């Protein structure tokens with residue numbers, strides 16, 4: 001497996017399958033790499049903790065950096081190269097200038113309208129779009145793989161790639177399922193922040209999603225499913241930022257009865273456990289109907 005530090009050395013990997021990451025890799029990332037490898041293209045994994053997607057006061061400086069373990073995981077999962085650019089290579093004019101450039105980007109509507117991550121982390125998707133666009137420019141991949149765990153991010157990147165079709169030769173953005181621990185906790189690099197005594201309460205997210213799915217199966221409406229999610233989250237001492245049922249494409253509230261959305265309505269949660277921010281989501285296969293529908 002090659003270690004690439006500078007973009008020009010990526011030339012032999014153009015038309016690759018790209019798995020963009022911030023490192024601190026876990027089994028969820030391994031599944032993305034394996035899925036990418038199974039599609040038959042050489043896999044490049046980028047490892048870059050992107051400063052422009054963190055707001056002041058977020059966890060940029062304490063974000064886990066585990067390069068040796070990441071390298072081994074990438075190799076074992078079948079990557080042909082890892083790309084580990086420096087902050088200076090990515091943002092030659094400095095991070096402040098990059099932040100200003102990010103703020104001027106025109107983002108897809110799904111990055112600004114739903115009032116989910118966009119409301120709680122208002123500068124986040126500008127930084128994500130900026131870095132993912134740079135990675136696409138540098139690697140020129142034929143396909144890229146993102147986890148459904150960050151569902152709004154996935155939708156934002158899909159729409160950005162669609163909008164900029166010609167720039168990235170109609171790159172295909174693949175959505176890959178969330179990988180969970182055996183007890184249901186969605187895998188995340190940030191799970192390392194959880195203390196042993198918080199681990200049980202962190203299960204409140206996957207349990208709340210299961211409760212929403214149960215409401216869907218029982219034919220309840222989305223308002224009832226949302227209040228059931230909040231009840232389960234409160235039982236686990238989780239401080240809710242949002243716990244909602246949304247249309248899977250736009251991530252907007254489901255207002256009217258739309259039978260075509262019934263099988264795929266998305267339940268999305270962000271909640272805090274003593275300052276540790278956790279997100280999770282799931283499709284509500286079943287019969288979530290509109291409010292009062």
Ligand code: PAF
Pocket residue numbers: 020021022048050053128131132150153
């Ligand atoms: O999901 C992540 O790890 C990051 O947001 C991404 C897509 C690699 C951009 O930095």
